[in-house]
Amino acid sequence: MGTGVQYVEVSAERAGQRLDNFLMGQLKEIPRPQIYRILRKGEVRVNGRRAKPDLRIQAGDRVRLPPLQRAPAAEVAIPPASLIGEIAGRILYEDDGLLVVNKPAGLAVHAGTGVAYGLIDVLRALRPHCPELNLVHRLDRGTSGCLVATKTRSDLLTLNRAFADRRCEKVYLALTQGRWGRGEVVRRQALDIDHRQGGERTVRVDTAHGQTAVSRFRQVERFDGASLVRVAIETGRTHQIRVHAADAGHPLAGDDRYGDRVFNRQMARLGLRRLFLHAAALSLPLDGREPLQVEAPLPADLSGVLKALRG
Structure with missing residues (x-):
């Protein structure tokens, strides 16, 4: 069943929500890939302007929804x-x-x-x-x-x-190629996500059309040809750490999209079977209380790679 153009006004309770999440709530019968497709094509407008998926909508914003062919929503399988x-x-x-x-x-x-x-x-x-x-x-x-x-x-x-508002702190651990300099290395390259290579969505540094992205890298341990780095991000763009690291000449181990094939093969011989990127710590503001500090230990598969490198 199809629909014509619709206009939806953002209510106060939806203020601050990402545009893609807002659309998923409005268009529950539309598959996620189709929602991102109409966003990429500029068919969704906010106050008459094209908007990207991570735009934070505000109360009173007028969102244009294009004509869509609605299909029955696919049932989500029950997790085991x-x-x-x-x-x-x-x-x-x-x-x-x-x-x-x-x-x-x-x-x-x-x-x-x-x-x-x-x-x-x-x-x-x-x-x-x-x-x-x-x-x-x-x-x-x-x-x-x-x-x-x-x-x-x-x-x-x-x-x-x-x-x-960037009041949440996110810290990652990543294994990268080569050695970083001493101290903190800040990458502020803008990123654009609407480019495709080989039929897959990819991201590239694009100062003219991209969105601001800030990543702070600090080497915490170095090995022969590789470094373990701590990465604090001020923004949460798609593939941000991976693209910033690759653009700096230090692609992530196990990255099959932005990485170095030779380096990836070397790490695979040490037991790496996936991207070496782990969201290690999080700080969240809580009303009337101290910020919540949460840490996730490095998984055994990634710890095993570091052990092999140290050996």
Whole structure:
């Protein structure tokens, strides 16, 4: 069943939400890939202007929705009990309003094309009494570590604003090629996500059309031809750490899109089977309390690679 052009005004309770998340709430029968496709093509307008997926909408904004062919929503598969049990053991923090989980590598955060269920579906199965459970941010499928979900709409909006205002601190550990200089290395290259290579979405540094992105790298351990770095990010752009590191001449180990093939083969011989990127720590502002500090230990597969490098 098709629809014509529609205009939706953003309510106060949706203020601060990402545009892509807003659209998924408005267009529940439209597959996620189609939503991102109409965003890329500029068919969604906010106050008459093209907008990108991570735009934070505000109360009173007028959102144009293009004509769409609606299909029955695909049913999300029920996650296996073994996975639900595993994720239950990976919860790092929980209170009445939010929880922080240590996401395993290989698990997508949402269901989609070729993905029967995502982490959010596992969490909803684990907490069926929380119908408003939603993820506040994302991690790539191949990335492990700290991920935040909220249990109520008000908590979601509060943390959305905190992320937008850069009051949340996110720290990653990454293994990169080569050696970084002493002290902190700051990368401020703007990134554009609407370029494709080989049929896959990719990201590149683009100062003319990209969005501001800031990553702070600090070498914490060096090896023969590789470095373990701590990365603090001020923005959360798609593939930000991977692209900034590659642009600096230090691509991430195991990165099959922006990495170095020879380096990746060397790391594979040491046991690396995926992207070496882990969301190690998170600091979240809490109303009337000290910021919440959460850490996720480095997984055994990545620790094993470091042990091999040290040996």
